Amino acid sequence: MNIKISEILEKIINLCFPMTCICCESFVESEGLCKDCWDKIHWLSEPICEICGKQIDAEVKICSECIRQKPIFDKAVSVFSYDAFSKHMIVNFKDNDCTYLAPLFAKWIERIIKKFSYEIDVIIPVPISFKRRLLRKYNQTELLAYELHKLSNIKYEPRSLKKNKDTLNQKKLSKKLRLKNLAKSFEIVPEYKSNIKDKVILLIDDVITTGATVNECAKQLKNAGALKVYVATIARVDLHNF
Ligand SMILES: [Zn+2]
Ligand SMILES: [Zn+2]
Incomplete structure (x- = not known):
């Protein structure tokens, strides 16, 4: 026996x-x-845009939006589509204290980050404002990033990127207003700049919609000297389905 x-x-x-x-x-x-x-669940798989990770037609490699305006981040990938079915899980994770979902979501993210061509130096979660953290009691992207760090042994750095103002909820805004709302809302914390300079960063968020939030974070990270900024999220909103 x-x-x-x-x-x-x-x-x-x-x-x-x-x-x-x-x-x-x-x-x-x-x-x-x-x-x-x-x-x-609508698991996202090829063909997807090589830059933003959106599902596209098989004949092209890059979506029309990325051709029109290349994002500041280098590449984004997501695990599944945010739709009427998967929404329930994400809302529970974000707003209903279901923090036990973080290790499982991180496991799913770990499988898809193999698509990145460079070795990642640092995992950074998209920060939330002080006020939002007080109301929510936790930052779900920090939980995801920390679990991913435990699985992958990649350095976890939640202090270097900070959200300095409480912006309006992006969900209800047009793309133009999203950009205006986010302008100058993230900043690099000078003491931790050395964790970013010349590093390949993996930025973690829960959901990517237009990509405006991660793009704004990538802008700050690249201004601080990041070599590459990759993005991984658990879900992606396909705006055509909404
Ligand atoms: Zn079930
Ligand atoms: Zn794209």
Whole structure:
């Protein structure tokens, strides 16, 4: 008999506290989603724009928006589409204290960051304002970035980028107003500038919509000397679906 005590204990714990799907709460054998919910998620896969990560037609490599105006970040990737189905998980993670989702989301992000061509030096979460942190009690992107650091052993640096003003909720704004709203809202903390200069940065956010937020962060990071700024998010809003 070659059964480890830890395996027996795990079986007993699973019997007493059965695991449930993070989406519909039906019982599952391993952490994550049940088969039905897994199939309902729109996992993002090729063909996607080589720069912004948006799903595109197979004939092109870069989407029309990135051709019209190349983003400041070098490349962005996301795990799944933010739609009527996946929205529930993201809202729970962001606003309903479901912080236990962070390790699982980080595991999914770890799989897709292999698409980046340069080795990453530092993981930086998109910051939130002091006021928002007080209201929410946590920054969900910090939790994601920290879990990703634990999985990948890449340095985690949450102090070098700061949000210095509480901006309006981006969701309700047009692209033009989003840019205006975000202008000068992020800044580099001078004491930690050495963590950015000549480094390949991985910026972590929960959802990418127009890309205005991560682009503004990338602008500050590149102004401070970052070599490359990659972006990884758990979800991506396809504006055509909304
Ligand atoms: Zn389910
Ligand atoms: Zn693009």
